[in-house]
Amino acid sequence: MSILKLDNLTYSYDGGKKNILNGINLEFEKGKIYAIIGKSGEGKTTTLSLLSGLTSPTKGHIYYDDKDLNKIDKYKYRSKMVGVIFQGYNLLPQLTAEENVILALDLAGKKIKHKKEVAKNALLSVELGGDKVRRRILKLSGGEQQRVAIARTLCYEPDIIFADEPTGNLDNDTGDGIMKIFSKLASEQNKCVIIVTHSDKVASFADKVITLKDGLAE
Amino acid sequence: MYIIKNAMRNISRSLGRNILIGIIAFVIAVSSTVAISIKQSAQTAEAEALKNLTITASIGIDRTKLQSEAGTDRTVFRELLSSVETLSLEDMQKYSASTEVKAFNYSLESSLSGSDSFEAYTETDTVVAATDDTKDINAPVKENLGGFSGIGQQGDFTVIGYNNTGGMSNFISGENKISDGTLFNFTNDNTCVISDTLAAYNDLAVGDTITVTNPNLDTENYILTISGIYTSTSTSDSSIEMKFSTAQDPANQIYTSYSTLSAITTASSTDATVSTNTDGVELTTALRSTISGVYSFANIEDYNDYKDNLTNMGLSDNYTLTSTDVTQYEASLAPINNLSNFANIFLILVLSIGGVILVVLNIFNIRERKYEVGVLTAIGMKKYKVATQFMTELFMVTFVSIIIGTMAGAFISVPTANYLLENQISAAQSTETQQAQNLGQVGSGGGLGIAPVSTESVNYLDNINASIDLSVTAQLMGIGVLLTIVSSLGAMIFIVRFEPLKILSNRN
Numbered sequence: 001m002s003i004l005k006l007d008n009l010t011y012s013y014d015g016g017k018k019n020i021l022n023g024i025n026l027e028f029e030k031g032k033i034y035a036i037i038g039k040s041g042e043g044k045t046t047t048l049s050l051l052s053g054l055t056s057p058t059k060g061h062i063y064y065d066d067k068d069l070n071k072i073d074k075y076k077y078r079s080k081m082v083g084v085i086f087q088g089y090n091l092l093p094q095l096t097a098e099e100n101v102i103l104a105l106d107l108a109g110k111k112i113k114h115k116k117e118v119a120k121n122a123l124l125s126v127e128l129g130g131d132k133v134r135r136r137i138l139k140l141s142g143g144e145q146q147r148v149a150i151a152r153t154l155c156y157e158p159d160i161i162f163a164d165e166p167t168g169n170l171d172n173d174t175g176d177g178i179m180k181i182f183s184k185l186a187s188e189q190n191k192c193v194i195i196v197t198h199s200d201k202v203a204s205f206a207d208k209v210i211t212l213k214d215g216l217a218e
Numbered sequence: 219m220y221i222i223k224n225a226m227r228n229i230s231r232s233l234g235r236n237i238l239i240g241i242i243a244f245v246i247a248v249s250s251t252v253a254i255s256i257k258q259s260a261q262t263a264e265a266e267a268l269k270n271l272t273i274t275a276s277i278g279i280d281r282t283k284l285q286s287e288a289g290t291d292r293t294v295f296r297e298l299l300s301s302v303e304t305l306s307l308e309d310m311q312k313y314s315a316s317t318e319v320k321a322f323n324y325s326l327e328s329s330l331s332g333s334d335s336f337e338a339y340t341e342t343d344t345v346v347a348a349t350d351d352t353k354d355i356n357a358p359v360k361e362n363l364g365g366f367s368g369i370g371q372q373g374d375f376t377v378i379g380y381n382n383t384g385g386m387s388n389f390i391s392g393e394n395k396i397s398d399g400t401l402f403n404f405t406n407d408n409t410c411v412i413s414d415t416l417a418a419y420n421d422l423a424v425g426d427t428i429t430v431t432n433p434n435l436d437t438e439n440y441i442l443t444i445s446g447i448y449t450s451t452s453t454s455d456s457s458i459e460m461k462f463s464t465a466q467d468p469a470n471q472i473y474t475s476y477s478t479l480s481a482i483t484t485a486s487s488t489d490a491t492v493s494t495n496t497d498g499v500e501l502t503t504a505l506r507s508t509i510s511g512v513y514s515f516a517n518i519e520d521y522n523d524y525k526d527n528l529t530n531m532g533l534s535d536n537y538t539l540t541s542t543d544v545t546q547y548e549a550s551l552a553p554i555n556n557l558s559n560f561a562n563i564f565l566i567l568v569l570s571i572g573g574v575i576l577v578v579l580n581i582f583n584i585r586e587r588k589y590e591v592g593v594l595t596a597i598g599m600k601k602y603k604v605a606t607q608f609m610t611e612l613f614m615v616t617f618v619s620i621i622i623g624t625m626a627g628a629f630i631s632v633p634t635a636n637y638l639l640e641n642q643i644s645a646a647q648s649t650e651t652q653q654a655q656n657l658g659q660v661g662s663g664g665g666l667g668i669a670p671v672s673t674e675s676v677n678y679l680d681n682i683n684a685s686i687d688l689s690v691t692a693q694l695m696g697i698g699v700l701l702t703i704v705s706s707l708g709a710m711i712f713i714v715r716f717e718p719l720k721i722l723s724n725r726n
Contacts, residue, residue: 054596054719079598090593090722094231106220107598152597 002027003065003159003192004051010059011046020046022215023060030159033186033193035206042212044196045087045164051194052084052162053077065159079107083153087164089145091137097123097148098133101155108156122155123148127177142169150178154185160192161185167202179205221603225610239579239612240619243701246572247623248630250697253565254690255631256638260558264551273515274387275541277305277313277528283536302536310511313531318524321514323385326479328507329373329465330430330472333439338374338464339419371433376465377472379479380404385512386473389448399424399446406477409445415469417447430472432486435503440482442474483507518544553642560638569697576705580612584709591713592721605713609706613699620698624691 009024020043028034038044049055050062053074062069064081078084091100101119105112112118123133126147137145146169153161161182167175183205185191195202203209211218229236279302288295305313307324314322332338380386382404388394389401394413402409412422422428424444432438452468464470483505490504515521525539584591587608594604 049719075595075598075600077598078596084596086596086722088722090596092590092593094228094590099227103220103224104597 004028005063008060024217031190032207035203035209036196038212082160083158085163089149093137104152122151163195221607243616243619244623247620248627249568251627252631253561256561256635260554280538318520320516324511326379331373331433333429336428339469373433379476381476394448396446397449404475410442410474411446413469580709584712592718595718605710613702
């Protein structure tokens with residue numbers, strides 16, 4: 001059964017003059033990893049923005065758990081049901097790594113007593129520990145920041161994880177480690193992981209690879 | 219809860235920005251505290267002064283109205299003035315029958331001369347006090363049985379007869395005190411009280427008698443018995459006008475009962491000789507006397523109501539009710555009212571300028587934190603929650619600054635208020651002095667020798683107890699909340715208009 005369904009998804013800008021997506025029909029299921037690949041400008045990141053509710057389609061519908069996304073509170077959707085790992089990390093620089101993760105827990109409305117422990121475990125799962133968890137974001141390297149961004153998404157266990165180039169700034173070993181975590185989340189926790197990537201290596205972890213070309217999905 | 223935690227964390231992690239906002243809020247709080255406390259204290263001082271005010275008033279001819287009717291024609295004004303009769307005691311008593319009037323007292327005043335055994339007190343040789351000399355100056359036509367237009371001669375003493383103690387304001391205020399003997403009786407028993415200065419001057423004691431004469435007819439004598447001697451704190455050398463008349467010297471004032479003085483003036487009228495001079499003016503040897511009625515009121519409202527009701531009670535509009543107490547009270551409030559108005563304007567300016575600065579600062583602040591808004595909304599924080607968090611941050615900073623500012627304001631408001639009030643009083647007094655000098659009215663012992671138009675100086679309310687009470691604190695908190703809301707409003711609009719994807723795309 002699909003957790004996410006795209007029905008004739010169309011997205012254009014400049015008043016419909018430039019089409020990015022041209023009526024895409026796709027279904028995503030729980031327990032699987034999907035890789036969306038394609039050349040630059042083919043609409044990979046736009047697709048991810050549409051799926052995460054950050055923007056609305058020009059035409060067509062997105063159904064989350066058979067519910068039209070337009071009828072769902074987008075903030076609740078992003079804070080509880082799905083997790084987005086942005087390409088630019090989008091972490092709060094005035095907060096520490098741990099506080100960024102705790103903020104996501106707060107937004108998800110998780111009633112957990114030991115939020116610090118949960119945050120630390122989430123950070124440890126992406127191999128970030130020690131005093132680095134208490135460092136402010138700008139005092140962490142690009143790779144470390146990316147790991148914090150991933151931990152922020154993992155901590156509240158959403159049904160779907162969207163990731164835009166999640167291993168882009170990580171070394172091969174850490175990148176592999178992250179991909180293994182995604183695989184584990186899909187296979188053991190029945191999560192749906194949708195990754196936008198240029199990397200064939202990352203795509204090789206996917207159960208299904210979707211190629212975007214000329215506004216259509218192949 | 220996490221919104222408050224985040225807000226507190228953000229305050230401590232963006233100290234520079236928040237200290238700047240705090241300083242502005244602090245300055246606004248200090249200025250507002252001073253302004254509000256001055257305003258409030260001025261109102262309290264005004265109310266207190268009003269509460270302690272004993273209001274007495276008299277009905278007199280409305281000269282302003284007559285002057286306006288007459289225009290610039292002085293002859294018409296004189297005619298109008300002479301056509302309006304002064305109110306009789308019966309009329310005054312009739313108008314006292316009103317619920318607003320707390321008490322009605324009346325007195326009779328006349329001027330009498332001394333005798334060989336009883337002379338008016340004079341301070342220096344230059345003072346023209348001798349009976350004959352006085353007459354030389356004021357009444358060169360004694361032989362003609364009266365002065366200008368039959369007004370009569372000015373005597374050496376002012377004799378005042380009261381109907382009861384209620385009207386004896388000099389004794390009630392403590393200016394005069396019985397130091398020996400007792401007060402006169404309020405019956406027609408020819409008893410009186412004289413000043414200790416006059417008693418010493420004439421070597422008189424309680425129980426002695428004095429002989430006063432009609433200044434228009436020195437064969438008309440009246441004998442009064444001294445029942446008491448009073449001391450007066452009024453100085454006899456405080457005004458140059460005393461050099462013209464010994465009767466105006468406080469030492470030469472004789473107090474008796476209304477009945478006694480009324481009997482004397484009635485007897486004088488009965489025995490008077492009336493003649494007409496070459497100008498056709500009727501002259502009389504009868505003692506001139508003036509009756510005064512004083513109405514007392516419990517409060518200013520009663521006074522104002524009574525003033526409004528007088529016409530309904532049948533009083534002609536040629537008369538008006540005037541109160542020196544109310545006039546003095548209003549004049550005494552001038553500096554404090556100026557200060558209060560100044561405080562008001564200052565408060566409006568501070569709030570306007572401070573508010574604008576805070577609004578601009580917050581808009582810059584939000585623009586600077588646009589990325590933060592984008593991230594928070596992108597990971598699922600609702601815009602109103604983002605706005606609430608930002609507003610909480612601002613409110614906390616403003617609130618703390620206002621508390622510190624209020625304390626600082628409370629500390630400096632009293633000296634500031636009194637300093638500003640002192641300046642206002644000084645300015646008012648300077649204007650008053652300047653006006654007096656313009657009119658040739660200089661202080662005692664100099665000048666052109668013209669008596670001041672008004673000898674009553676204004677006792678300005680010269681101290682206010684500027685303090686911070688619950689009301690001031692509540693007003694300040696209100697200002698704080700208002701400033702926070704107003705200054706956040708622009709920022710909130712920005713937040714609502716921000717689209718997370720756009721912000722983050724631009725950033726990326």
